[in-house]
Ligand SMILES: Cc1cc2nc3c(=O)[nH]c(=O)nc-3n(C[C@H](O)[C@H](O)[C@H](O)COP(=O)(O)OP(=O)(O)OC[C@H]3O[C@@H](n4cnc5c(N)ncnc54)[C@H](O)[C@@H]3O)c2cc1C
Ligand code: FES
């Protein structure tokens with residue numbers, strides 16, 4: 001069924017009647033003839049299709065892959081494509097790409113320009129490394145990344161150490177002047193067509209009306225069917241992460257990037273932002289939600305493993321409005337089998353708030369350092385009292401049919417002294433507890449070795465004065 005959708009595309013207000021599940025990439029290229037947004041992989045891997053989405057009041061501008069976005073989520077937003085940055089001549093960023101020879105065939109270039117413009121619009125202190133990290137989801141097959149890095153350095157040079165404003169970016173010729181009027185125009189648009197209230201009369205498995213959050217699993221699994229569908233939506237990043245009654249409450253709609261940038265989690269877990277860089281890419285993390293990661297129920301889902309180690313609680317809400325809250329580890333029943341009824345949604349995840357920074361680590365082994373699915377991953381949280389473990393949270397992915405909480409190893413470690421012998425002993429207990437299988441990501445034996453290596457990484461990271469890499473090699477665990 002087609003429905004009307006009203007938004008601002010670059011500097012023009014648009015109203016369309018369309019299948020709500022049609023991908024924004026197809027809307028742009030096939031329906032509107034805007035060919036600047038390129039179609040590469042259609043799986044969120046290459047960044048050629050990157051656009052920028054602006055939403056009020058909670059969300060500012062975010063770069064994201066248009067191949068994984070349903071057009072029905074465009075209502076009341078500002079959608080920016082490469083055409084929307086174009087003036088009579090190349091802007092400062094485009095000129096930097098020309099100056100540095102950072103483009104050859106040009107196929108990837110619009111995606112890089114959109115991701116970098118998105119970085120500058122995200123209201124953060126500008127650094128070269130930050131800009132480079134945010135380009136992690138954009139691939140170039142022919143130019144090489146050295147010249148692209150130089151183009152980045154040339155572009156951000158006048159902004160280093162500053163938090164750019166919309167007006168500042170316009171004055172530096174990084175955005176066209178019409179951007180100044182967009183916040184007002186979006187507010188007017190929203191008054192004319194207020195957002196629909198969320199559709200809570202759902203059956204999650206209604207094939208005719210699939211439920212899409214970020215779409216990063218669904219569009220990869222069945223993009224063609226979704227293109228013609230009339231889905232229901234949970235809008236990514238539509239709610240803030242809050243602290244209430246000693247708990248950090250993370251809505252299921254929180255994106256991975258929202259999770260990565262949350263100040264409470266950053267305070268509580270030193271190195272949080274850097275460690276979470278290995279999950280997806282910047283543009284993907286702006287779409288992928290926590291709820292989607294848990295319900296997709298992959299045994300190597302990164303957020304699931306992370307939240308299990310943090311001993312998170314999960315809260316579900318039914319279509320009748322009743323709620324259930326229980327430990328996340330009880331949510332995963334078997335391979336892709338969840339304690340989630342047909343009429344329930346994941347509403348939020350709750351993590352205990354601590355005033356002190358915690359000892360923790362997160363590590364992942366994959367073929368590529370970034371933007372890859374893990375062979376194995378693991379997170380650990382330790383509390384220590386008088387030289388012994390007071391409590392341990394330990395979870396691993398890729399070693400069992402579900403994201404796995406290593407309860408036996410956790411219990412074994414409790415009250416044991418912080419010594420090399422304890423560390424080595426715990427790795428033996430872990431080996432007895434896990435049950436990896438051979439699959440496309442590696443043999444069971446390989447994953448057993450990865451589990452030991454990840455455990456060693458936790459100890460080396462959290463207790464560098466007590467153990468060294470050689471202790472694990474000598475102890476026969478690596
Ligand atoms: C290029 C690429 C890289 C990736 N890298 C990683 C990675 O490094 N680590 C990783 O863990 N994953 C990765 N993924 C997988 C994916 O991004 C995550 O699993 C993501 O969190 C899914 O969230 P989503 O909002 O996009 O889910 P969607 O695709 O929108 O939905 C997935 C499923 O969850 C259901 N659902 C969504 N929200 C709720 C809710 N609140 N309640 C009930 N059901 C719900 C949907 O109906 C659907 O069945 C990657 C995917 C791609 C395409
Ligand atoms: S086409 Fe490759 S990320 Fe969208």
Ligand code: FES
Pocket residue numbers: 102103104105106107108109139140141142143
């Ligand atoms: S310039 Fe050809 S793919 Fe990047």
